[in-house]
Amino acid sequence: MAPQREWLEKDFYSELGVSSDATANEIRKAYRKLANELHPDKNPGDAAAEERFKRVSEANSVLSDPEKKKEYDETRAMFAGGRFRGGNGFPGGFNGGGGTTYTTGGDFNLDDLFGGGADAGGGLGDILGGMFGGGGGGRSTGRGTASRPRRGQDLEAETTLSFRDAAKGTTVSMRVTSPSPCTTCHGSGAKPGTSPRMCPRCNGSGFVSRNQGAFGFSEPCRDCQGTGSIIEDPCPDCGGNGVQVRARNINVRIPVGVEDGQRIRLAGQGEAGMRGAPSGDLFVTVHVTGDKLFTRSGNDLKVELPVSFSELVLGATVSVPTLDGSVGVKIPPNTADGRTLRVRGRGVPKRAGGSGDLLVTVKVAVPTSLDEKATEELKAYAEAEKASGYEPRAGWGR
Structure with a gap:
């Protein structure tokens, strides 16, 4: 028997403490919080906590699955609209087996719909099974x-x-x-x-059936609880x-x-x-967790490479770490600061085979101190740069 009949009596949203329009992320967070609080490892010997843990797990298994959640919502919505609502507020007027007969006019008995009597058929199970693909x-x-x-x-x-x-x-x-x-x-x-042993009442099928006028109804066998065996x-x-x-x-x-x-x-x-x-x-x-060196974009591995000004101007080959050892990366002469160089096949492995690429972005590292000789030579270079007519801000800000 499909679980729709049980769903009519269970409020999974209430079990998780979320509203019926909660997002998947809200449902996931609520479940994690409750599962952490009620986990048997944290409540040894607490039967109530264990039982609640099972109910919360069942609620999450339905609401976290888009197909099951849709089926659950549709099942409850169909009976919440009042089409089969009785005075006690339970879908279909069903009172949990108290024996009261509810009718929709004429001689049609809603106890037949929900499966009353020892040999009664599970009409609701057949109807819902046909609607949602579960079968009766x-x-x-x-x-x-x-x-x-x-x-x-x-x-x-x-x-x-x-x-x-x-x-x-x-x-x-x-x-x-x-x-x-x-x-x-x-x-x-x-x-x-x-x-x-095989249940003699249902011959191992788990279901018993009977005819009600032109309709055939089936329900789980009460002797074996629908398992087919005793x-x-x-x-x-x-x-x-x-x-x-x-x-x-x-x-x-x-x-x-x-x-x-x-x-x-x-x-x-x-x-x-x-x-x-x-x-x-x-x-x-x-x-x-994050890595102090790498980030990723899909299957591409990204890393920032500190370089000197002279390496960018004159060009160089620099050793760059990867997930497996290091690789030599060639910096062409006159490379601009911030340029990204691509190294094929040295990124994150792909499940289907091969790997993404390694994306190396060069960043100029400015020295924090220079000795006197280096400072004088840098000043000489700056003068030579001006004399050559080079203006780094030419056209900038206009």
Whole structure:
């Protein structure tokens, strides 16, 4: 069953403490703040904080994903408009299973829409599944249709790298505390030595169905909670859900050329799914510290090179550092101060192969003191410069 039915009862914006029109950056900041405060490592043994941490993580996994966020907003907006609103304010007038019957006129029962009765179909699940592409799930046909258990939530983490490690790529080790597959039952939820058995009520499909007039409705099987299997002897360590909250070390390979703020996806390294369901993903946001020598523009590496006046006038070959050793850069005679020289292929490595360029900007370094002989010779040069008719400000300021 797609998660739309659960979304009607959950306010993810409220969980993160942001408004419904919050930007992606505001959502990300709110999640980071709450995740840092509620993290199990900072609240050992605090069940309430752990539960809140899970809810905040679930809210972030939906609101940080543009497609899921759009689907969530559309699902809630459809029922907030009053089309199926009852007196209790809950979408569709549904009161959480209290047994009250709400009708829209005639004999149409909204309990049928939301799936009332032991064998009732999950009409809302079918409708929303069709609208948003989730599908209503397979129906019990006697042969059984494979039911995909609920995937684990995505996780967010951060790491900080030096400028040069980010440019050249590296591997970092991270310690993550999150719901992970139970090490005792290996995620099955069943006590070691036993196995889950196929649910006889839904024949392993996870859904039961019935006809209501001209309509067919389906909903998750209540005997197996929509998983398609029943655990008679649960694992004593995880209580049958196949998941434990524990700390684990993950090696994260940082590709070459990663930039500040970039997110790296590690498939299957997020929260474990219940009872062997697929795990979510881990998204690592990379922060890059500045470098005292280099900056970058895309894959080009930029550096300012201090030079003397005579090197600019007469020309020279100067050694310039790169990410890998040094390279000789030729300064042509009569080079202007501030000119940028390009050295091909000595910049930041590209993921597809090759590298950007090294951009060397020459800057005149003025001496702070000269001995008497050098001062006299400089004065002589200044006189010779004037005598030659050279005027550095000719035409300037006009």
